Amino acid sequence: MIVFRDLAEVPEGFGPSIVAIGKFDGVHAGHRAVIRRLEERAAETGARSVAVTFDRNPLAILRPDRCPENVVTVERKLELLGELGLDATLLLTFDEEMASLSAEDFVTEILVAALGVSTVLVGEDFRFGNRGAGTPELLREMGPSHGFTVEVVDDVYLPGSARRVSSTWIRELLIAGDVTGAARVLGRSPDVRGVVVHGLKRGRELGYPTANLSAVVDAFVPADGVYAGWLIDHDTGIRHPAAISIGTNPTFDDVLERQVEAHVLGETGLDLYGHDVTVEFTERLRGMVAFEGIEKLTAQIAADVADAERVLREQTA
16 A cells, blocks of 8 residues: 655556545544445456545544544554555645645545545544534535536444443544454454553563563553453464453552553563564453452462463453
């Protein structure tokens, strides 16, 4: 997938293209349905498939007091979009200049002049341009004179659910630690990626060494607790089963910031320091609690490891 990080990077005569516009935060099941429809239309017409998105939530500029934390970083969003087979993504910088651009100019300068759009796909509630004046109806009005059609994509609902798939729902599930529910809404397991750094080495002292992720990760971190999941080592390409802990280690009360740490099941001598890894969450085993003494903590860790082994074994059986 080609990534254009500025409108000037789009080559002249790039189109025709089928374009989907949106924040695409999390690239969840609803976004994936839009991209599937986009690629179907592109295959039917021979046009390029293109996503147009932004480098931040527009609320970060328009209403910073109401701007939620992103489900994934911009770079992770681009990576996820790239996995879906798109020809290109145009990443627009949403700043004061972009916020002041009229809806009509957004259409003529970005969709028509730069991308040579032939069909635009948007959700019914999508708004764009200065003061959100751009609507699906405006696109329909401008389409005939600029040579494009408009397709409004229906909201996506999970089977048996009356709530539409959204990034807001995903954040709520992750805040509650419901990574299994979040996986259904995302259409993939939630995960975070970072670099393994040195910690206090308490896990090693207790017989369960952990890979501690750096404070900077690329996605929304689920609630404190213990999880079953996987550690994917991008340096070696190996996918390890893991028991994962998120929190501040309340038993010792000497960790100042929340941290993600993963114990690779069945391994005690694995050296992962400095490795680029992804920690993938499969199921929450329990919440985070403080224990009275190391013996009780060690016994609980052993139980957590056994639970993680069971969960992962059942899922891969």
